[in-house]
Amino acid sequence: MRIRILGSGAGGGFPQWNCNCANCRAVRAGAANFSRRTQSSLAVSANGRDWVLLNASPDLREQIAHAPELSPSSDDPVRASPIKAAVLTNGDVDHVAGLLNLREAQPLSVYGARRVLDVLAGNRIFDVLAKSVVEREELPLRAPVALKGAGVDLGLSVEAFPVPGKIALWLEDAMAADYGSKEGDTLGVKITETASGKSFFYVPGCANIDEDLAGRLRDAELVFFDGTLWHEYEMIEQGLLGKTGSRMGHVNMSGEDGSIKAFSKLNVARKIYVHINNSNPVLDADSKERGEANAAGWEIGEDGMEVAL
Ligand code: MLT
Ligand code: MN
Ligand code: ZN
Numbered sequence: 001m002r003i004r005i006l007g008s009g010a011g012g013g014f015p016q017w018n019c020n021c022a023n024c025r026a027v028r029a030g031a032a033n034f035s036r037r038t039q040s041s042l043a044v045s046a047n048g049r050d051w052v053l054l055n056a057s058p059d060l061r062e063q064i065a066h067a068p069e070l071s072p073s074s075d076d077p078v079r080a081s082p083i084k085a086a087v088l089t090n091g092d093v094d095h096v097a098g099l100l101n102l103r104e105a106q107p108l109s110v111y112g113a114r115r116v117l118d119v120l121a122g123n124r125i126f127d128v129l130a131k132s133v134v135e136r137e138e139l140p141l142r143a144p145v146a147l148k149g150a151g152v153d154l155g156l157s158v159e160a161f162p163v164p165g166k167i168a169l170w171l172e173d174a175m176a177a178d179y180g181s182k183e184g185d186t187l188g189v190k191i192t193e194t195a196s197g198k199s200f201f202y203v204p205g206c207a208n209i210d211e212d213l214a215g216r217l218r219d220a221e222l223v224f225f226d227g228t229l230w231h232e233y234e235m236i237e238q239g240l241l242g243k244t245g246s247r248m249g250h251v252n253m254s255g256e257d258g259s260i261k262a263f264s265k266l267n268v269a270r271k272i273y274v275h276i277n278n279s280n281p282v283l284d285a286d287s288k289e290r291g292e293a294n295a296a297g298w299e300i301g302e303d304g305m306e307v308a309l
Contacts, residue, residue, distance in 0.1 A: 227273025
């Protein structure tokens with residue numbers, strides 16, 4: 001199984017178009033200790049030919065351009081794509097807007113929780129993915145399903161499970177409890193290669209590592225995990241946005257209730273942060289925070305990084 005990080009940044013990417021924070025300034029200036037990052041997505045393939053997107057970011061077109069295996073090969077028919085399916089973990093802009101790049105009547109399957117499929121169905125712009133060729137497949141919760149798309153068995157299964165989080169930012173209801181969040185609004189997924197039984201987890205948004213999630217991740221071979229913020233107040237302290245990590249639905253890396261501490265008890269063989277916000281000090285390869293994360297066994301995901309399992 002091959003896994004490729006298409007985009008390792010959070011919503012907005014790195015640099016973010018309207019952000020002039022120290023990190024964004026440094027990466028724009030070409031500083032050697034920073035790398036650009038497109039928005040949050042992975043691609044996975046069992047056979048190296050047929051691929052599944054895990055989230056579809058607004059940067060998908062550029063991500064495809066940087067990953068030759070995601071484009072038609074020279075002996076394919078005049079219309080063809082190795083992208084056979086997309087699995088959505090929530091309805092955030094950074095995870096669904098890229099679907100619009102997959103128009104042009106190309107057969108594929110879009111997998112998501114009922115909550116997210118309903119949002120797509122309720123927004124007519126997504127009808128550009130013609131219903132006659134693009135299947136919408138509801139992801140059951142806590143049960144594996146075989147991934148298929150465009151008539152191809154992809155040799156992979158996906159098990160979706162709810163994780164602590166909230167409804168997509170653009171769907172928040174200020175008057176409702178938890179902003180209107182319901183089960184299915186934020187998923188983690190376990191992807192298993194059918195032939196080998198090897199598996200990994202992808203959890204790009206998660207507000208807190210509870211007992212259920214800890215139990216699932218314990219002893220995993222590979223986890224890609226929410227690396228949005230280093231600490232709860234970093235957006236506020238940098239004058240960027242008056243929101244804490246918790247308010248955004250993202251657990252922080254550092255601190256007593258952070259992901260570094262929680263994972264230290266989980267015996268995960270390889271752990272890689274993705275969905276990294278432009279404010280996060282770990283983006284600076286020379287920072288003490290990057291050193292701390294690395295010392296705790298974490299890798300900081302980069303666009304184009306590949307893992308073979
Ligand atoms: C998030 O992960 O919190 C969202 O992507 C925010 C956004 O939509 O910008
Ligand atoms: Mn996001
Ligand atoms: Zn910034």
